[in-house]
Amino acid sequence: MEAIMSQYNSLLMQPEPSFMISIANNDYSRWNCVMEGPPDTPYAGGIFHFTMDLANYPNTCPVIVFQTPIYHPNISPEGGMCWDLYYGKWIRTIPIRIVFTYLIGLLANPTSHQNSLQEADNLLKTNREMFNLRAREYTQRYAK
Numbered sequence: 001m002e003a004i005m006s007q008y009n010s011l012l013m014q015p016e017p018s019f020m021i022s023i024a025n026n027d028y029s030r031w032n033c034v035m036e037g038p039p040d041t042p043y044a045g046g047i048f049h050f051t052m053d054l055a056n057y058p059n060t061c062p063v064i065v066f067q068t069p070i071y072h073p074n075i076s077p078e079g080g081m082c083w084d085l086y087y088g089k090w091i092r093t094i095p096i097r098i099v100f101t102y103l104i105g106l107l108a109n110p111t112s113h114q115n116s117l118q119e120a121d122n123l124l125k126t127n128r129e130m131f132n133l134r135a136r137e138y139t140q141r142y143a144k
Helices: 002-013 096-108 118-126 128-142
Strands: 019-024 027-036 047-053 063-066
Touching (some): 002 019
C-alpha cells in the first residue's frame, strides 16, 4: 500500500497531463480517474471517467473500468478493458504514471488482436473512416 500511496502523491505533485485522480472512499487501492481524450483522435475533446482498482498492484496490472461509454474495440460496453497488459505483458515495476501513458496510446492506436467490442473491431479493420466517425459520435454524445 505504501508504494501506491507514494505514486498517488507523486501524481498529485506532478500531475500527468490529461489526467485527474482522486481516492475512492479513502481507499488508496481504488482510484477515480478522469482523462481527456487524446488530441488528433476521435476521442479528442472528450472527458472520460474511469476507475482504477489497484488491490493487486504491483503484482498485476491495475484493473480499469470506464464509466463513460466509449466506442473502442478494446473496451467493452460495460467499460472493461482488454489490452496486452492484462495478458502476460505486465511487469511489476511499471509505475501507474506509465499505465496512463499506455492508456492514451491505446485510445490513439486501437488494436484488433484483443478486443472486447466485436462491432468496433470489425469496423476498425474494414473501414477506419467509419470507425472514427462512430467513435467521434460516442465521444460527443457521452464524454462531455
